[in-house]
Amino acid sequence: MKTRVLALLVILALLVTVAAQCSAPATEAPKATEAPKATEAPKATEAPAATEAPKATEAPKATEAPAATEAPKATEAPKATEAPAATEAPKATEAPKATEAPAATEAAKADKPAVYKVGFVNHLTGDGAVYGQSMKNGTELAVDIINATGGIGGVPVEVIYEDDRLVAADAQTAFLKLVESDKVPVILGSSSSTVSLSICPKAQEKKVVQVSQVSTAPSLKDCGKYFFSVMASDTAQGPEWVKVAEALGVKEAAVMYINNDYGIGVKDTFVAAFEKAGGKLLIVQPFELGAKDFRTEILKVKDTNPKVTFIVDHVPEASIIFKQSAELGFKTQWVTDVSIVAAEVPELAGKEAVEGIIGLRAGSSQTPEYKAFRDAFMKKFNKEPTIWADFAYDAMMLVAKAIEKGGYTSDGIQKALFEVAETYVGPSGAKKFDEYGISQGSYEWMTIKDGQWVLYEK
Amino acid sequence: MLRYAVSGRTSVSIFAQLLVNGLIAGGTYALAAVGYSMVYGALKFINFAHGSVAMVGAYTAFVLVAFLKLPVIVAFLAAMALTAVLGVFVERVAYRPLRRAPKLASLTTAIAVSFVLDASVMILMGADIRTFSLTGMSSFQLGPVFVTPVQAAIVATSLVFMVALYWLLTRTKLGKAIRAVADGVNLAEISGINTNLVISSVFAIGSALAAAAGALIGMDTNLQPTMGFIITVKAFAAVVLGGLGNVWGAVVGAFVIGIAENLGVWYIPPVWKDSIAYGILILVLFFRPAGIFGKKEEGQATVL
Numbered sequence: 001m002k003t004r005v006l007a008l009l010v011i012l013a014l015l016v017t018v019a020a021q022c023s024a025p026a027t028e029a030p031k032a033t034e035a036p037k038a039t040e041a042p043k044a045t046e047a048p049a050a051t052e053a054p055k056a057t058e059a060p061k062a063t064e065a066p067a068a069t070e071a072p073k074a075t076e077a078p079k080a081t082e083a084p085a086a087t088e089a090p091k092a093t094e095a096p097k098a099t100e101a102p103a104a105t106e107a108a109k110a111d112k113p114a115v116y117k118v119g120f121v122n123h124l125t126g127d128g129a130v131y132g133q134s135m136k137n138g139t140e141l142a143v144d145i146i147n148a149t150g151g152i153g154g155v156p157v158e159v160i161y162e163d164d165r166l167v168a169a170d171a172q173t174a175f176l177k178l179v180e181s182d183k184v185p186v187i188l189g190s191s192s193s194t195v196s197l198s199i200c201p202k203a204q205e206k207k208v209v210q211v212s213q214v215s216t217a218p219s220l221k222d223c224g225k226y227f228f229s230v231m232a233s234d235t236a237q238g239p240e241w242v243k244v245a246e247a248l249g250v251k252e253a254a255v256m257y258i259n260n261d262y263g264i265g266v267k268d269t270f271v272a273a274f275e276k277a278g279g280k281l282l283i284v285q286p287f288e289l290g291a292k293d294f295r296t297e298i299l300k301v302k303d304t305n306p307k308v309t310f311i312v313d314h315v316p317e318a319s320i321i322f323k324q325s326a327e328l329g330f331k332t333q334w335v336t337d338v339s340i341v342a343a344e345v346p347e348l349a350g351k352e353a354v355e356g357i358i359g360l361r362a363g364s365s366q367t368p369e370y371k372a373f374r375d376a377f378m379k380k381f382n383k384e385p386t387i388w389a390d391f392a393y394d395a396m397m398l399v400a401k402a403i404e405k406g407g408y409t410s411d412g413i414q415k416a417l418f419e420v421a422e423t424y425v426g427p428s429g430a431k432k433f434d435e436y437g438i439s440q441g442s443y444e445w446m447t448i449k450d451g452q453w454v455l456y457e458k
Numbered sequence: 459m460l461r462y463a464v465s466g467r468t469s470v471s472i473f474a475q476l477l478v479n480g481l482i483a484g485g486t487y488a489l490a491a492v493g494y495s496m497v498y499g500a501l502k503f504i505n506f507a508h509g510s511v512a513m514v515g516a517y518t519a520f521v522l523v524a525f526l527k528l529p530v531i532v533a534f535l536a537a538m539a540l541t542a543v544l545g546v547f548v549e550r551v552a553y554r555p556l557r558r559a560p561k562l563a564s565l566t567t568a569i570a571v572s573f574v575l576d577a578s579v580m581i582l583m584g585a586d587i588r589t590f591s592l593t594g595m596s597s598f599q600l601g602p603v604f605v606t607p608v609q610a611a612i613v614a615t616s617l618v619f620m621v622a623l624y625w626l627l628t629r630t631k632l633g634k635a636i637r638a639v640a641d642g643v644n645l646a647e648i649s650g651i652n653t654n655l656v657i658s659s660v661f662a663i664g665s666a667l668a669a670a671a672g673a674l675i676g677m678d679t680n681l682q683p684t685m686g687f688i689i690t691v692k693a694f695a696a697v698v699l700g701g702l703g704n705v706w707g708a709v710v711g712a713f714v715i716g717i718a719e720n721l722g723v724w725y726i727p728p729v730w731k732d733s734i735a736y737g738i739l740i741l742v743l744f745f746r747p748a749g750i751f752g753k754k755e756e757g758q759a760t761v762l
Contacts, residue, residue, distance in 0.1 A: 124585060125580055125585035125683070125684075126585065126684055127682075127684070129585035129586060129587075130586070130587065133584075133585065259729055286727055286728060286729065287728050288728050288731060291728070291731065292679040292680075292685075292688070293479070293720075295475075295482075295720065296720050296721075296723040296728075299472060299475055300724065303472060316680070316682070319589075320679050320680065323679075326596075326597075327596075327597040327604060327606050328475070328597070328604045329597065329599070344586075344587065347589065347591070348587055348680055350589075350591065352596070
C-alpha cells in the first residue's frame with residue numbers, strides 16, 4: 001500500500017517536471033528584419049561600414065598612440081578584419097582619431113581596473129547547447145581579438161561564462177552570481193527569448209546592461225532601458241517565406257512549427273501573409289520541443305502531398321524530422337527558418353536527407369566583414385563559423401567599444417552602446433539600435449548542396 | 459488552427475504505418491522498462507538512474523563506433539557488456555550501503571546517480587548532439603509501410619532479448635535465484651542464496667538491456683547527454699502500467715504506450731503526447747491499482 005502511494009507521488013512529481021520542461025524551454029527567435037530594410041540599410045551604411053569594422057579592433061590603440069597602430073594592425077588585426085583593414089585602414093584611423101578617441105581616453109582613464117569583467121549567460125548544455133556553445137565561440141573570438149590588440153584602452157577583457165541550460169530559473173541564478181559575486185556591470189545573453197525575458201526584470205532592477213545576441217521576441221522591447229539585442233526583433237520571416245513560395249511558384253504549401261513562442265510567432269505571420277497573397281495551406285502541424293519521434297506528425301503532413309513544406313524549428317528536432325521524413329518516403333521541398341541554417345543539420349540528419357532544402361539565414365555571408373570574421377573563426381576553431389557566432393562576436397565588440405567610450409559602469413555602457421552602434425557594422429551586419437535597443441537586419445537564402453549550406457541561386 | 463488539425467481520411471496504409479511506428483517506439487520503451495522492473499522486483503525501489511544508464515550505454519556504443527571504428531554489432535554488444543559493469547558498480551557504490559535504509563533513501567541516491575552520470579558524460583563528451591552517421595540505412599518498404607534497418611533491429615532486438623530473458627528467468631538457476639530474491643530477500647538468504655551476487659546480476663542484466671535501448675534510440679535518432687530523462691519517464695510509465703516489478707507487465711505496458719502515443723497523435727495535437735502515456739496510466743491505476751499484471755499487496759511483487 002505504501003509503495004502505491006509512493007509511486008503515485010512520484011508520478012505526480014514527474015508530471016510536474018514534464019510540464020515544466022514543456023512550458024519553459026526555448027523560444028529564441030532569430031528573426032531578421034523586414035526585407036526592404038535589408039536592401040536599404042547596408043547600402044546606406046556601406047561607407048561607414050568599412051570604416052567601422054577595423055575600428056572595432058583598432059580604436060583602443062588609436063587612443064594611445066596613433067602611430068603605433070600601424071604595426072600591430074599589420075600583424076594582429078588582420079586576423080579579425082583582414083579584408084577591410086587592408087583597404088580601409090586610412091579612413092579608419094582618421095575618423096575615430098578625430099571624433100571619438102579623445103572622449104574614449106578620458107572615460108577610460110576615469111577608473112581602470114586590472115581587467116574588465118563581462119558576464120555571459122547562455123545555454124551551454126541542454127536542449128539549446130548548439131546555440132549557447134556557438135555564442136561562446138563568437139564571444140571568445142571577439143575577446144581574443146580585443147586582447148591581442150591591446151584590450152580596451154590597455155585593459156584586457158575577461159568574460160565569465162555561466163550556463164543556464166535553457167532554463168529560466170538557472171539563468172536568474174547565473175545572473176545573480178555574475179552581478180553579486182563578480183560585480184559585472186554588463187552581461188551577454190541569453191539566446192532564447194524566454195530565458196532572456198526571465199533575466200530582464202532583474203537586470204533592470206540591478207541596473208545591469210544586458211546585451212542578448214539573438215533573442216528576438218517582440219515583447220523584449222518593453223523590457224527596459226538596460227536591455228539590448230543585436231538581432232532584429234520582428235516578424236518578417238513569414239513574409240520572407242512568402243517570397244520563397246513565390247520564387248518556387250507554389251500556391252499550396254504545408255507548415256510544420258515547433259510549439260513554443262518562437263515557432264508560433266513565425267507560423268502565425270507566415271499563415272497570415274501567405275493566405276493574404278492567395279496561398280492555400282494544406283496542413284499546419286505543430287510538434288513538441290525535445291521530442292525524438294515525429295513520425296506521426298510527418299505522416300499527417302505527408303498525407304496532404306505538399307510540394308513545399310515550411311518548417312520553423314530548432315536544430316535537434318529539425319535534424320530528426322528531416323531524417324525521419326526521408327525514412328518515411330516523404331518527398332517535399334523543405335523551407336526553413338533561420339534557426340536551422342547550421343552546419344550541424346546535415347551532420348545530424350545525414351547528407352541525403354537534407355540535400356536541396358532551402359533556409360533563411362540572418363545577415364549576409366557575402367560582406368567583407370563576414371568573410372574576415374569567417375577566416376578568423378576558421379583559424380581559431382578549425383571549422384566554419386557556428387550558427388550566429390557572428391552575432392555573438394558583434395555583441396562582445398559593441399560592449400567593448402561601449403566600455404571604452406562610456407566607462408566601466410552600467411549607465412556609461414548603456415548610453416555609449418547607442419552611440420557606438422550608430423555606425424558599427426560587423427560580420428552580422430549593421431547594428432544600429434532603435435529606441436528600444438534592438439538592431440535591424442536582413443536575410444539571405446541558403447540551400448544545402450553536398451552536405452554544405454551554400455547561397456541559393458534563385 | 460483546428461481546421462487543419464484533423465485529416466479527413468485514415469487509410470489502411472497509414473494505420474499500418476502508425477502501428478509499426480508504435481511498435482518501434484514500444485520496442486525501445488520495453489528494453490528500458492524491463493531492467494527498471496527487474497530492479498524494482500528484486501530491491502523494491504525505483505531506480506531513477508536507469509535512463510541515465512541507458513544514455514551511458516548509448517554513448518559507449520557511439521565512442522566505440524565513431525572513435526575506435528568497431529563494427530556496429532560488435533560495438534553494440536561491447537557497450538551492453540561495459541554498461542552491465544557500470545550497473546554493477548553503481549549498485550555496489552550507491553545502493554548497497556543503503557539496502558537496509560528506508561526506500562526513500564535509495565530513491566534519492568538514484569536521482570543523484572542520474573545527475574552524476576549525465577554530468578560526467580557532458581564533461582567527457584560535451585553537450586553537443588551526436589549522431590552515429592550510419593551508412594546504408596535508407597528505409598525499405600514492406601507493403602505500404604516504410605521501415606529502416608535500425609527500426610527493424612529495434613523490434614527484433616527487443617523480441618530476442620525478451621525471449622532470452624524469459625528463458626533465463628524460468629529455466630536457469632540464476633533465474634530461480636532472482637525470483638526467489640524478488641519474493642523475499644531474507645528468505646532467499648536463509649535458503650543459502652548469495653543475494654548480493656543475485657542483485658548484482660539483476661543490475662548487470664538490467665543495465666545491459668538499458669544500454670541496448672539507449673544505443674538503438676541513439677542510432678534511430680541522435681545522442682544527447684540529457685536523453686536519459688525521457689527514457690526514465692517512458693520506462694517508468696510502462697513499468698507502473700504493467701505492474702511494478704513484473705517484467706512481462708513492463709513489456710506489455712511499453713508496447714501499449716508506444717502504440718497509443720503514435721495512434722493518438724494522429725487525432726490530437728502532439729503537445730498531449732506525453733499525457734497519453736500518463737493518461738492511460740492513471741486510468742488503469744483507477745481500476746487496477748497495482749497495474750495490469752501487478753500483485754495486490756506490497757512485497758508480493760514478483761519478477762514473473
